[in-house]
Amino acid sequence: MIGPYASHQRRFFSPLDVVLLALLAAMVVWLGPGLIRAGEYRWNWSVIWRYMVRYDPVSDRMRPNVLLNGFFTTIRLSIWSGVVAMIIGLVMGVLASRRRLLARLVTRTYVEFARNTPPLVLVFLFYYFLGQQITAILGLEQWVAAMDPRTARIVTILAAPPRQLPAFVSAVATLGIFEGAYLTEIVRAGIQSVPKGQWEAGYALGLSSRDRYRFVVLPQAWRVVLPAAVGQFISIIKDSSIVAVISIPELTFQGLEVMAATYRTFEIWITIALMYFLLSSICSWGARGIERRLARHVAR
């Protein structure tokens, strides 16, 4: 072991460890009686399986049931929100890196607003105000009404069943705008991590401002942005649970539904926690892979 922590490694107990252990002990004493009662709890995991998959007599096959469908909806929701957030982050991040006062003012206001408002409040705000506007502007209702079955199937696979599409779109917009603020900061920081000399060389070579971003700065900023953006995507997955409040049938919402039907509180929430954990872990594993590859690239 080398580095500043090497000396700490030799001591088994630091004062901080003692405090932590004491806290842990206190927690056991405090929660102990509750845990023992939980020991008498009669677990029933079969409920979970029933809500994961169901037998479909029509096609004579097993089909995903509400929990698994919620899981897939969470994935779809996260991916779309991630795409929207990335686009917003890219545009706003570039604007934020500009010297123009107006550009900075606009991005600053957006970032501060999105970061200093509870996401739950944002969800309601967007759902009841913007959601209607957005779906109206996109002409979503009419489009859904006029949709042929084939398109409807594709839309269901890619996003949500046509009936739920307007709600899904406002959920994506909400999450996208909310997470976009963090991505804006990530992109801005990435751009600012590129040395000034790179801008100046591009300028001296006569490259337009757009070309300086496109060919010189953004490709270099990418190295800083990409790992952080994937990390932010994990937040999107977790934060996506808040749109349960506007009845998007994602994982958390489905969990609430199943709980209302079965009262198997522990089984359900443990399962749901594990499903989120699985999804996030896959992403952070991917993020580490990307980081390693980029690091190798730089060391070239």
Next chain:
Amino acid sequence: MSTTIDKDDKDDKDDKEPIIHVRNVVKTFGNGVRALDGVSIDIGRREVVVVVGPSGSGKSTFLRCLNGLETADSGEIVIDGIPLDHNRKNRLEIRKEAGMVFQQFNLFPHMTVGRNIDLAQIRVRGASTEEARRNTCELLTKVGLEDRVDAYPAQLSGGQQQRVAIARALALRPRVMLFDEATSALDPEMIGEVLDVMRDLAREGMTMVVVTHEMGFAREVGDRAVFIDEGRFIEIGPAAEVFDNAKEERTREFLSKVL
């Protein structure tokens, strides 16, 4: 837009007109530092002007004002007949006319050497990829690095990187080259190879403004020398005269310290 502007027709322009005209340029930074305090100079075609002076005297600021990297507060700058004003088109023309070489090379680290030099030809002059690459190889041959076209900057030594940077600055066939301490970041054994390239350029008749701490080189290659201190041109004269026989006390004092 036509892709190949033959720069040689422009050479017929009045040869006696200065290619760089600077009149009473003042540059103050936000923190109140007056980096340039009313400087004036006319530089003729094919002339090599070396700029020397103590650290913080305004040498870089002067060069950066010439291609618009810094905007002067007042005064007049005209490069090859194009006034450097707020007109974006003029500024772009001047950026194409003036190549700049930086102390820190500033090569694009994520691009190969070849791509570094191709880029502006393709994006600014509208050259085709093949056309650009042909010119790039010629330029690399000129700086003695024709075999490193596919290398990345990080794989090159400092001296090689700076030679690539010079080739890149030449890619748009500028009429003027600005060098800001091109050898100051180099290990001593690599300074020579970069100075050789600069010497060749001067011999070919490139108009050059060279900020340098290499006094021997400055005296040898410079047609004229400028001594700058506290944002003012203290002395301007034939290089040999300034270095061996300075009129101003401050110039002599500075030179005695660095020579």
